[in-house]
Amino acid sequence: MNNKFDALKDDDSGDHDQDQGSPKDGEKEKTEDEDKEQSISKKKMVVPGAGEHPLQYNYSFWYSRRTPGRPASTQSYEQNIKQIGSFASVEQFWRFYSHMIRPGDLTGHSDFHLFKEGIKPMWEDDANKMGGKWIIRLRKGLASRCWENLILAMLGEQFMVGEEICGAVVSVRFQEDIISIWNKTASDQSTTARIRDTLRRVLNLPPNTIMEYKTHTDSIKAWEDFHGLVNASGGR
């Protein structure tokens, strides 16, 4: 069981992993969060400052970390994920970015997420549910540099796939780090191919780099299968 658990954990780049409560819990939290978020977005929508360089989209930084010591299955993914802030211009991006630890300096099982404002870094979000992600596994020591190149390419609209990009994730794990980029339509092969090619270019990946595309429905299924096993064995 432990092995399977670990395999799943390692496989999942910055999304639910195993850290979610029962679906019921998840739903309840979602409603509360949505209420909260709506009131926040009513209060203020971030805009570029005078003279700043606007971005094509507004984005939000998120951070998540699996708390050690507590059984993973009692925690909710949404409880663990924290929004750091939103920005609308290049300058505002750098303000946040320069006030955050670089991913290579993170410890433990943690993730940075950078998603378009309004899209939660969750499989179930409307923008993500038909989507998927490209995954690249990195040996230790490369995460900061690759993450930077990845998000600069995203913010600078280098992918040229219209509205398709949802966000990017860097996942710090025990023996490796994983970066991934999420898009809206997993079935759109010309889009996913273009994202792959752009990734190769902006990350300067060696030709033999293994790149894996995973649909979120597959991720959800793997997660459910795993928790099904937990439940069957009387874990919860």
Added chain:
Amino acid sequence: MTLVSRMEVSRRRILQKHLEPARPLRRCIHVDIEPEINAATCAQTLMEVMDQETNVDIEQFYKIISLHKQKEGRISYTRAFLIGLASCPEARKKPEFLPEHPIVLTKARDPEQLKFKESMWNGEKGDMCWMIFGQTQCDISIKLSH
């Protein structure tokens, strides 16, 4: 067509540079936002060039224009340009709303980490080289064709 006749010669020259067939259309957008070269002016030049030099039917013509408009609407920046802005004072300020969190720093990180060879991106022509200091292997330089 009356619009075309009003166009300045100098601007036409600039625009025609963007329209050499071997170059991608997205040359029209660049790192810097150039308000004077927008979809409309590009389209006008296209119209003129097409009329004079080639026989492009109206459908093809609108196809080209719509492609231009689509690309024109995107705000895109190269990595070098974004990094160039990282050290400006506006980018070093502390965000107004920053939660207290172990991963959040009270002072901005040193932008040295982002340094790059200025000569690599001064001037817009040619390939740009993506560099990060502290790394000397050539595997970290990325050529960008623009």
